Amino acid sequence: MVTISPTRTKRRFFGRIGFQISAVFLLLISLSFYITDIRLTDFVRDYLYQQRIRQDSLSLEKLAVTVAPLFQSVQSDRLDETLVSSAGEMGGRLMVLDTDGKVQFDSYAELMGLRLELPEVVSILTGSRTASYGIHTLGAIPGEDAGSRIAYGAVQIVGTEKPLGVLLYASGVNEMLKSLRDVERQLELVFIIVAAIALLAAVFFSNLITRPVNELSDTIQQMGKGDLSVRAKVKGTGEMRALAENYNMMAEQLESLDKSRNQFVSNASHELKTPLTTMKILLENVLYQPDMPVEMREEFLSDMNHEIDRLTNVVGDLLSLTQMDSRKMTVNMAWFDLSDTVANTLHLLRPQADKRAQELAAKITPGIMMYGDQAKLEQVVYNLTENALKYTFDGGRIVVSLQSKGKQAFLSVQDNGIGIPDQDIAHIFDRFYRVDKARSRETGGTGLGLSIVRQLVTMHGGEISVTSTPGKGSTFTVRLPLGEKGGAPA
Ligand SMILES: Nc1ncnc2c1ncn2[C@@H]1O[C@H](COP(=O)(O)OP(=O)(O)O)[C@@H](O)[C@H]1O
Ligand SMILES: [Mg+2]
Structure with a gap:
């Protein structure tokens, strides 16, 4: 036995579309935050750094001027005193280095005689600059806590005629870095909040989209299994x-x-x-x-x-x-004489009328040309006239007339026969519908004649209508467009 496994998609809270939307949301938000984050911290770092340099350089350059004569005249005590007190005021460590880069004075009194090859110092000693600032990771000066960060400011000490050495200021920047990290942490927090909101929004919107899609897909599946009565819920906009x-x-x-x-x-x-x-x-x-x-x-x-x-x-x-239903019917469209066609068809039915002493009268305007399928219109005339003969008593009268008005032809088939009850009129064009089954059967009817007529007339762009009075007779009227004169045959 073959089992057809149903491919019914399980209703998931978070479908494929939902996942994709959320992923795109998150990606966009992360990207924009990453860029903002980098730019913003760079900006803050630069700002804090510049501020710090401005502060330090002012006091440092002033101090260098004060220190120069003391250093030149080797007034060690006063120099020491000045440095220690200034270092205390500025909150860092001050050193004076000679032109060899050797420490001559140190407010911490630790590194005397040691040569410091800091880039800031070197750049002044080589004469390329008179002041230089930089931030370093500690470890350059012996005894510093390796790992923490420090700012160096170096200015030239100028004597009366030549450079005497370098005034070096070292101070921790941990405060500054801490505020920078605070900014970063705040940004991260904002990012997490925004990302969470975005994720919720993504879930909400994707549900909005996927739920009806899933529902419709389920409905289609049910229909595919043969239940044609299922309908999709119409909601939303x-x-x-x-x-x-x-x-x-x-x-x-x-x-x-x-x-x-x-x-x-x-x-x-x-x-x-x-x-x-x-x-x-x-x-x-x-x-x-x-x-x-x-x-x-x-x-x-x-x-x-x-x-x-x-x-x-x-x-x-x-x-x-x-x-006709499957539209496979071959149509032979051409210009033909509709008047002749109607007359010839009536000719075929005349013996049948004669047999029952019925009068079959024709009022045909000659020479009406029409663009259409001649054989099919012949069938229209035949079916309608045959009905008129069939549903009219012996000795009755049937009048078939054909006229043209503008670009239309009007064919009418009138009888003084049994007529059609009002409640049946609406159905006589339905397939197999017969007012009196037994009677139609007796006369060889199939109940399909009128529905074929209607289809053929519709096919030619026409219309059929009927008026009838039971006991008095019926009139079927067909309106047919003649087609454009000179219209090219298909
Ligand atoms: N001219 C008419 N007069 C009275 N009844 C008619 C006439 N034409 C059609 N009908 C009714 O419409 C029904 C359907 O017609 P039709 O489709 O041609 O089927 P059939 O002629 O095979 O019975 C007929 O059975 C008949 O009851
Ligand atoms: Mg019939």
Whole structure:
């Protein structure tokens, strides 16, 4: 046994679309934050750094001027005193280096005699600059806590005629870095909050989109399994609503198509079964009564022949109808004389009228040319006139007229026959519909004639209408567009 595994998609809270939307949201937000973060911290760092340099350089350059004479005249005590007190005021460490880069004075009194090869110092000693600032990771000067950061400011000490050395100021920048880290931490917090909000929004919006899509997909799946009565829920606005509405419209059409097809098949089967049943009874009679009188046998056989004609009619009508349905019918469009066509068709039916002493009158305007399928319009005239003859008493009168008005032709078939009751008029163009089944059957009708007529008329862009009074007679009127004069045959 073959099992068809249902591919029903499980309703997930977070579908594919939801995931994609959230991912895109997050990516965009992260990217913009990353860029802002880098730019902002750079900006803050630069700002704090510049501020610090401005502060330090002012006091440092002033101090260098004070220190120069003391250093030149080797007043060690006063120099020491000045440096220590200034260092205390500035909150850092002050050193004086000679032109070799050796420490001569240190407010911490630790590094005397040591040569410091800091880039700031070197740049002054080589004469390329008179002041230099930089921030370093500690470790350059022995005894510093390795790892923490420090700012160096170096200015030239100038004596009366030549440079005497370098005034070096070292101070921790941990405060500054801490405020920078605070800014970064705040940014991270904002990022987390915004990302969380964005994620929630993504979930919300994607649900808004995916839920109706999932619902519709489930509905389609159910329909695919054969339940044509299911409909999608129409809600919301915009595209999703239009989608559901269009889908429902399609489902409606499919369902009604399915219903009418079933109806048609069941009617057609019934229509075929009746003559078959009759024929079987007739056949069995002949078969099981070998000593049946010859006249009776002939009557049975003639009845069977009649039933075969009926069957042939039904099958023929069914074939034309299904061909029209599937649009596979071949049409031979051409200009032809409609007046002649109507007259010739009436000619075919005249013997039938004569047999029942019916008058078949024709009022045909000659020379009406039409662009269409001649054989199919012949059938229209034939079916309508045949009906008029069939549903009119012996000795009745049938008038077929044809006129043209502007670019249209009007064909009318009028009889003074039995007429059609009001409640049936709306249905006579339906397939297999007959007002009086027994009567139609007797006359070999299939109940398909008028529905074929209507399809053929519609196919030519025309219209058919009927007026009828029971007991008085009926008039069928067909309006047909003649087609453009000189219009090219298809
Ligand atoms: N001219 C008419 N007068 C009265 N009844 C008519 C006329 N034409 C059609 N009808 C009714 O409409 C029904 C449908 O017509 P039709 O489709 O041609 O089927 P059929 O002729 O095979 O019965 C007929 O059975 C008949 O009851
Ligand atoms: Mg008929």
